[in-house]
Amino acid sequence: MRLDGPFLKLPIRFDAETLAREVRALPPPAWVPHPTGFKGSEAVRLITPGGQPSDKLNGAMAPTEHLLASPYMMQILGEIGAVWGRSRLMGLGSGGKVPRHVDTHYYWRTHWRIHIPIITNPEVLFTCGDETVHMAPGECWLFDSFRWHRVYNGGAEQRVHLVLDTVGGGRLWDLADAARLGEPERLFAPGGPAPTNLAFEQVNSPKVMSPWEMRVHLVFLGAHVMPHPLLGPVFARLDRFVDQWAAAWAQFGTDEAGVATYVGLLDDVKLDLTSIGGTEIVLKNQFKLYLVLDHIIFLNALGRELVERMPAKAAWMPAAA
16 A cells, blocks of 8 residues: 555544543553653553564564553554554654654565554644644544654643554555545544454564565655666666575575575676666665665565675675664
8 A cells, every 4th residue: 555645544533531540550660761762752661572572673562561450552452453563652842843754664665654643733744755743632543654754742741642653454554545545534433442453463574575565665666766877787687686585585485494595696786786886876765765665675685684694795785784
């Protein structure tokens, strides 16, 4: 699914007062500093790997004690019905800012982020691309994180959003279609027991990326790239790389016996792209194409557990990997 603009408000609303009561019932130690370190930004972990106190993006996801203590939040997850990844309550203090940025990494390429405001004020402004909105309490929003975006809380109180990450599923796409058709908003009121059959991610990164996934990512980047005289040879080399990867995939699949072959293909394509040039090719969001290729494809083509067992660092791996 792709958004037609920076934001999409889904035609479903939740009871912000009930949500606020659940937020205020959480113990103060539930709030931890946001991993980015942004001033005034803190979070309550709701879904994490193993339900443990972690900010990691990978691993089998499960509810934390804080989500299990919040029945209406769980009812909301059940109503949308998606497969849930890492999710949190996110607080932003008075005067706090989430600086302007773009989400370019593999996790953000494969996930959508849902915002449901719980405690907010009219001075909380969310800018994405060339649009700025105030998300009112109880509303449900998607936004395009591949565009530049930022948040500012100009009010006198902390802003708290329920922020849900998902690859999709359930009713989410139906809600998105309904939003595009202009269907009226409906209220999902609290009530009844918390659901016991919520779906959580068990797989969120490939052991070996399939050639079909690679092609999907290249089509996505091709739709976002700006004109440049070297686009032809760059994408021709990338197309050849995926063809070679598909041949290796047919031989080895995810078997560790193929690691040396896969690493060789990655080394070769990185070296060839460097020799072709094209380091100044940019996307519509002004990020360099080669950087985003690294973030989305090359650094995730082999799972970390395979990379860590390699006897030597491959040429395509950055020093920090």
